Amino acid sequence: MRARFLLALIFVVVSGGMAAGDQGNGIPWESLSRGEKELLRRYADSWHTLPYDRQDRLRRSAERLSRMSPQERAEMRQYYRKLRDLPPERREQLKKRADEFRSLPAPEQERVRARYRWYKELPSAERKVLREKWRALPPDERRRIRSEMHNSQADDKMERLKR
16 A cells, blocks of 8 residues: 555656646635645645646645654655655656556556565565666566566566575
8 A cells, every 4th residue: 555655656746747638627725625735735826727637646645645644754755855866867767667557457556566565575685685686687687577577477587586
């Protein structure tokens, strides 16, 4: 759940929330809760000019943020600052990966999330070894494995990398 939220927040922050299309008249500022208005106060003057899709993404993000504990919010701010400080090329690369992820069918997205959870549950030392092995692979081999992952055939490939 948290990874999904982070991915959504990264997309909104990195892409500037550009909408795919305007839907209706938008979400009235007055319909937002006090907490949402507080979190979105920097958009108060321009809210009515934002496309519906962006308003909706911002509103949903504010709603999720309002349910977070202060510690989770602090972690989110720290993560946002880290993202903001990345070079533009890296931010663009992350945006591209997020776009690729969103283009996957729902079952494939869930497999990717499961692999991510599996990776995050590994002890730190094992994750480090896995990262080093991944980075040591030739670029063509990494592309091949990524391609297989997108074709849902790579769950065992990650296991083989672990060995």
